Amino acid sequence: MPVFQTIQIVNTSLEACWDFFSDPANLSVITPPEMNFRIKFPQPMPAMYQGLIIRYTVSPLLGIPLEWITEITQVKDHEYFVDNQLKGPFRLWHHQHFFREVPGGVEMRDVVNYELPLGKFGEFFGLGIVQKRVQGIFDFRSAVIEKKFSRF
Secondary structure, eight states, X not given: OOEEEEEEEESSOHHHHXXXXXXXXXXXXXXXXXXXXXXXXXXXXXXXXXXXXXXXXXXXXXXXXXXXXXXXXXXXXXXXXXXXXXXXXXXXXXXXXXXXXXXXXXXXXXEEEEEOTTXXXXXXXXXXXXXXXXXXXXXXXXXXXXXXXXXX
């Protein structure tokens, strides 16, 4: 099973970082515009909680819109939260978000376990493409966060 991991030091307080990332409405801010990310449900977006179901459309490849439904399965305030895909383009998508104060700000660590559809066939033909796409999404997010939380 492919695993993607990334760490970013965010130049802000734990409170500010948590407030931003624990607000699902901010997903559209940190997702590349070409993915056409749109939250469909719930509207308005409530504060994040364990059991929250979020339905949205996204165009991860070739501009084809797909429905993606995730559930927030775990939340420990100011420390971590976990989302799992219930329906979407992956066979499995399990995304862990970790936050901890460090000198200079907040260490934000993401661990994504995922499986492509179609088993070994999907991995053989699509894994390289998907790995590059996932890296690109997190690179975009990193740049947005760096700009948003940079201190002048």
